[in-house]
Amino acid sequence: MVNxxxxxxxxxxxxxFPPETFDGVDPEGVGRALASLILCDFATQRNxxxxxxxxxxxxxxxxxxxxxxxxxxxxxxxxxxxxxxDNAFSRYFAHADSQYFAQxxxxxxxxxxxxxxxxxxxxxxxxxxxPEDASAQAAADYLKAADLFSQAGQPGLAAEAYLGxxxxxxxxxxxxxxxxACLQxxxxxxxxxxxxxxxxACLQxxxxxxxxxxxxxxxxxxxxxxxAFLSAANGDLLAGAPGLAGDAYLRAADLYIQTHQPxxxxxxxQKAVDAYRCAGQPGQAGxxxxxxxxxxxxxxxQGLAADSYLKAxxxxxxxxxxxxxxxxxxxxxxxxxxxxxxYTDLGKPALAADAYLWAAHAYTRAHETGKALAAYQQxxxxxxxxxxPGLAGDAxxxxxxxxxxxxxxxxxxxxxARAATAYRSAALGGNxxxxxxxxxxxxxxxxxxxxxxxxxxxxxxxxxxxxxxxxDEDLPAAAAAAYKRAELYxxxxxxxxxxxxxxxxxxxxxxxxxxxxKLGFLLRRADQPHDEVDAFRTAAGLYARAGEYxxxxxxxxxxxxxxxxxxxxx
Numbered sequence: 095m096v097n098x099x100x101x102x103x104x105x106x107x108x109x110x111f112p113p114e115t116f117d118g119v120d121p122e123g124v125g126r127a128l129a130s131l132i133l134c135d136f137a138t139q140r141n142x143x144x145x146x147x148x149x150x151x152x153x154x155x156x157x158x159x160x161x162x163x164x165x166x167x168x169x170x171x172x173x174x175x176x177x178x179x180d181n182a183f184s185r186y187f188a189h190a191d192s193q194y195f196a197q198x199x200x201x202x203x204x205x206x207x208x209x210x211x212x213x214x215x216x217x218x219x220x221x222x223x224x225p226e227d228a229s230a231q232a233a234a235d236y237l238k239a240a241d242l243f244s245q246a247g248q249p250g251l252a253a254e255a256y257l258g259x260x261x262x263x264x265x266x267x268x269x270x271x272x273x274x275a276c277l278q279x280x281x282x283x284x285x286x287x288x289x290x291x292x293x294x295a296c297l298q299x300x301x302x303x304x305x306x307x308x309x310x311x312x313x314x315x316x317x318x319x320x321x322a323f324l325s326a327a328n329g330d331l332l333a334g335a336p337g338l339a340g341d342a343y344l345r346a347a348d349l350y351i352q353t354h355q356p357x358x359x360x361x362x363x364q365k366a367v368d369a370y371r372c373a374g375q376p377g378q379a380g381x382x383x384x385x386x387x388x389x390x391x392x393x394x395x396q397g398l399a400a401d402s403y404l405k406a407x408x409x410x411x412x413x414x415x416x417x418x419x420x421x422x423x424x425x426x427x428x429x430x431x432x433x434x435x436x437y438t439d440l441g442k443p444a445l446a447a448d449a450y451l452w453a454a455h456a457y458t459r460a461h462e463t464g465k466a467l468a469a470y471q472q473x474x475x476x477x478x479x480x481x482x483p484g485l486a487g488d489a490x491x492x493x494x495x496x497x498x499x500x501x502x503x504x505x506x507x508x509x510x511a512r513a514a515t516a517y518r519s520a521a522l523g524g525n526x527x528x529x530x531x532x533x534x535x536x537x538x539x540x541x542x543x544x545x546x547x548x549x550x551x552x553x554x555x556x557x558x559x560x561x562x563x564x565x566d567e568d569l570p571a572a573a574a575a576a577y578k579r580a581e582l583y584x585x586x587x588x589x590x591x592x593x594x595x596x597x598x599x600x601x602x603x604x605x606x607x608x609x610x611x612k613l614g615f616l617l618r619r620a621d622q623p624h625d626e627v628d629a630f631r632t633a634a635g636l637y638a639r640a641g642e643y644x645x646x647x648x649x650x651x652x653x654x655x656x657x658x659x660x661x662x663x664x
Contacts, residue, residue, distance in 0.1 A: 103129035115166035127154035159206035205242035229265030253282035293322035320349035340369035380409035427456035447476035487516035514543035534563030607636035
């Protein structure tokens with residue numbers, strides 16, 4: 095229906111105006127534009143949508159403005175001075191209750207006319223003027239356009255005209271007037287709810303204030319731009335565009351830094367981090383943390399700067415995890431190394447050690463074994479300095495593993511020896527040592543490290559220390575295993591027997607059966623066959639009691655009791 099009405103109006107719309115009103119270049123386009131304006135006015139009067147009308151109102155007015163002849167232009171402008179005059183514009187544009195057009199269209203059309211004149215000074219008969227005079231004339235036309243657009247309720251168009259005036263004033267060497275035009279553009283964009291353009295206009299004004307040696311006003315203009323970026327960011331969040339919001343927050347942060355408001359800049363960067371995370375952009379979140387770190391560095395708050403760089407490194411690692419690539423992991427590792435150095439310089443070896451460890455993990459993912467090895471070694475040394483020998487031992491074991499992987503057995507042996515020493519230190523403990531595992535466990539880890547280093551005597555000694563510590567902790571089963579590794583079978587037998595009795599007291603028949611089975615093997619190694627048979631028989635009975643008949647049969651096989659074993663296998 096709309097299309098049919100539009101086609102019906104196109105031919106008759108041109109008859110509203112005298113032939114000399116338009117240039118006749120595109121009568122069909124002018125007819126479509128006039129028909130659109132008529133239909134838009136009808137829809138507005140009836141509170142109906144204009145979405146089906148093409149071209150839309152703004153495009154139609156731009157088309158008419160281009161096609162107006164000098165006679166048509168004069169008639170349009172005279173209609174404002176003499177709204178009761180006898181010309182088509184006076185009859186059809188001047189009154190709000192016009193049969194065809196709203197009054198706003200008249201102001202808007204005139205605004206486009208002045209905007210075009212300002213942008214084409216040669217066509218505006220200014221060829222005989224100096225460039226400065228032509229620019230001044232263009233600025234005046236832009237301001238007229240802005241005023242008309244404002245009266246038409248088009249603040250966005252008015253803002254564009256004000257910016258045009260600002261450019262023209264620059265051309266005529268009138269920076270103060272250019273500044274005022276930029277500020278007027280910013281106000282107009284606020285009315286049009288276009289915060290990013292508000293910010294741009296404010297920044298142009300700030301540059302002009304700077305050029306005219308007005309630093310305080312320049313600062314105010316930049317702060318207004320920052321507020322506009324903040325408004326844009328909040329709007330982007332509401333619109334479900336967190337990535338764009340993050341960009342706007344960072345623009346605001348940059349301006350707050352420039353205007354000496356560092357903590358506001360930090361606040362904006364934190365908001366940007368949250369927005370980028372919501373958008374699934376950890377790499378951009380890392381950039382925001384980098385800016386926070388730089389702010390704290392400038393404020394000489396090195397601890398906070400290091401913490402921020404660490405967060406940036408974590409986000410770089412998260413970005414690598416989200417988009418696996420060796421180069422991304424290498425970047426994360428380099429970021430962690432920088433953090434480790436910062437913490438080292440701050441006298442915080444524990445934090446430095448953690449950063450070195452993260453760097454080592456990242457280098458491993460990047461398949462840079464040599465760099466990973468170096469980072470593990472630095473982590474080990476930093477943990478030793480921080481009084482965390484248990485963690486130092488873990489790092490030395492990683493160093494040993496990588497040396498083994500690289501085919502360097504002597505270096506691996508040395509690293510294992512360092513690990514053993516660290517674990518022994520952790521087991522001994524002390525007021526200046528922080529550890530998370532028991533002394534027995536650390537002795538056991540030291541024993542395995544000594545064994546890996548080929549130091550059997552040291553391994554045996556640590557296995558014994560581990561076993562004794564396990565006994566002190568009332569963990570006889572673990573003690574028995576450690577004594578066995580030290581080949582102290584008599585002690586292992588006593589510990590294993592105690593473990594079996596303890597399980598029986600708790601009615602844990604399956605664990606007791608396992609303990610008696612292990613006891614049987616220990617007695618065999620100690621050449622005590624009679625006791626060995628009793629242990630395996632007891633184990634078989636307990637396995638059967640727990641419903642583990644196959645295990646019971648296996649225990650009988652160990653003592654050649656095949657008849658009973660066959661019974662259990664059934």
